[in-house]
Amino acid sequence: MSKVDPNKPIIQVALDILETDRAIQIAKESLEGGADWLEAGTPLIKSEGMDVIRKLREAFPDKTIIADMKITDTGAMEVEMGAKAGADIIVVLASADDSTILESVRAARKYGVKIMADLISANEPVFRSMEVEKLGVDYINVHAGIDQQMEGHDSLSIMKEVVRKVNIPVAIAGGLDAASCAEAVSAGADIVIVGGNIVRSSNVTASAKTIRGSVDSPSTVRSMKVSKDEEIRAILETVSTSNISDAMHRKGAMQDIFPMREGKKMVGTAVTVQTFKGDWAKAVEAIDEAKEGDVIVIYNGSRHVAPWGGLATLSCLNKGVAGVVIDGAVRDIDEIRKIGLPVFATCHVPNAGEPKGFGEINSEIVCGNQTVNPGDYIVGDDSGVVVIPKERAYEISRRAKEVEKTEQRLFEEIRRGATLSEVMKLKKWEKH
Numbered sequence: 001m002s003k004v005d006p007n008k009p010i011i012q013v014a015l016d017i018l019e020t021d022r023a024i025q026i027a028k029e030s031l032e033g034g035a036d037w038l039e040a041g042t043p044l045i046k047s048e049g050m051d052v053i054r055k056l057r058e059a060f061p062d063k064t065i066i067a068d069m070k071i072t073d074t075g076a077m078e079v080e081m082g083a084k085a086g087a088d089i090i091v092v093l094a095s096a097d098d099s100t101i102l103e104s105v106r107a108a109r110k111y112g113v114k115i116m117a118d119l120i121s122a123n124e125p126v127f128r129s130m131e132v133e134k135l136g137v138d139y140i141n142v143h144a145g146i147d148q149q150m151e152g153h154d155s156l157s158i159m160k161e162v163v164r165k166v167n168i169p170v171a172i173a174g175g176l177d178a179a180s181c182a183e184a185v186s187a188g189a190d191i192v193i194v195g196g197n198i199v200r201s202s203n204v205t206a207s208a209k210t211i212r213g214s215v216d217s218p219s220t221v222r223s224m225k226v227s228k229d230e231e232i233r234a235i236l237e238t239v240s241t242s243n244i245s246d247a248m249h250r251k252g253a254m255q256d257i258f259p260m261r262e263g264k265k266m267v268g269t270a271v272t273v274q275t276f277k278g279d280w281a282k283a284v285e286a287i288d289e290a291k292e293g294d295v296i297v298i299y300n301g302s303r304h305v306a307p308w309g310g311l312a313t314l315s316c317l318n319k320g321v322a323g324v325v326i327d328g329a330v331r332d333i334d335e336i337r338k339i340g341l342p343v344f345a346t347c348h349v350p351n352a353g354e355p356k357g358f359g360e361i362n363s364e365i366v367c368g369n370q371t372v373n374p375g376d377y378i379v380g381d382d383s384g385v386v387v388i389p390k391e392r393a394y395e396i397s398r399r400a401k402e403v404e405k406t407e408q409r410l411f412e413e414i415r416r417g418a419t420l421s422e423v424m425k426l427k428k429w430e431k432h
């Protein structure tokens with residue numbers, strides 16, 4: 001059942017979901033899209049226990065089921081549990097002690113199941129893959145964990161080395177999408193393990209089909225190399241400020257800053273301006289400093305005199321500035337709305353201040369009660385504005401994308417008729 005045909009790579013869908021009934025539904029939809037193997041993900045097993053394996057076995061009697069138990073100790077006992085619950089393949093951490101791996105392999109032989117060794121966080125993963133092969137494991141998984149992926153790790157380069165060193169089937173996991181699956185298969189992966197990009201999709205079947213297509217015809221998939229900044233901006237264009245706030249554990253949102261025109265998304269890197277009540281010189285000079293794709297972020301601190309209006313907004317638009325955020329007032333709101341550049345501010349008033357020239361451009365400021373440094377990523381939409389420190393922009397943008405994917409799936413379940421409290425299993429997950 002769990003054989004690997006070298007000419008037909010396997011798609012293993014990782015059911016990293018917390019509830020059995022949702023996991024079974026998503027498993028069905030993935031299989032309809034062309035997935036081959038079903039993995040009970042580690043969070044699913046932790047949430048539901050080994051019973052989830054029994055339920056998956058009952059629902060899918062002929063399918064290969066993997067229990068991603070990430071065994072670190074008591075190998076024999078845990079493999080026995082997985083096998084008796086109905087798993088075909090049980091995952092052991094490659095970084096576990098040799099004695100645990102040996103015991104897992106022995107128990108697997110006794111109960112007629114296979115062992116997959118997961119190289120996640122293993123020291124010297126290529127060398128360890130050869131060692132665990134010798135210890136008798138049946139498959140190797142070269143894996144960048146979800147937290148590691150958020151910081152930019154990927155498993156492809158290590159996988160390319162591992163496939164040259166071992167003779168057992170090699171799986172790859174870690175944020176795979178259609179493009180990276182195609183690349184992995186072309187580089188020799190026998191099994192691609194895909195979680196988020198299938199199970200958190202609003203159309204699981206279509207997403208599994210896309211992966212199937214890329215795995216079966218990898219040469220037709222084009223992947224584009226882009227810079228980190230381009231990647232961050234591209235992700236931030238697709239997520240909301242609410243997704244980002246969730247990803248930052250409710251940090252980063254500016255207080256009392258509102259869109260002056262709704263329906264305008266803004267993504268860019270900060271040019272900061274510290275000014276004083278109504279003094280608009282530095283705010284306007286910052287337009288000359290700003291580059292295309294920057295957001296000018298101004299602390300002005302007055303609700304009664306505006307350091308910004310229609311002329312400055314048009315000047316920004318001409319320079320390709322992505323938007324403006326002002327802790328303070330703006331004026332000419334009708335012109336600003338017509339020009340269409342995203343402008344976020346505390347309020348609007350008719351009074352202009354004076355261009356006195358106090359303050360600074362590109363120093364650390366506080367705007368909307370959030371610290372902003374030059375180069376931080378600023379995102380605005382109808383919900384408000386969030387600041388992402390530049391050092392964590394790659395990680396946070398990717399985490400926000402995961403939040404967005406999870407919400408897409410929840411929206412789909414609500415569209416199908418469930419209530420929010422049902423899809424969230426609120427009662428079950430209330431804090432005790």
Ligand SMILES: O=C(CO)[C@H](O)[C@H](O)COP(=O)(O)O
Nearest residue numbers: 014173174175176194195196
């Ligand atoms: O084992 C896992 C995390 O430890 C995941 O199942 C694996 O990384 C696949 O999920 P994704 O494609 O979302 O990374």
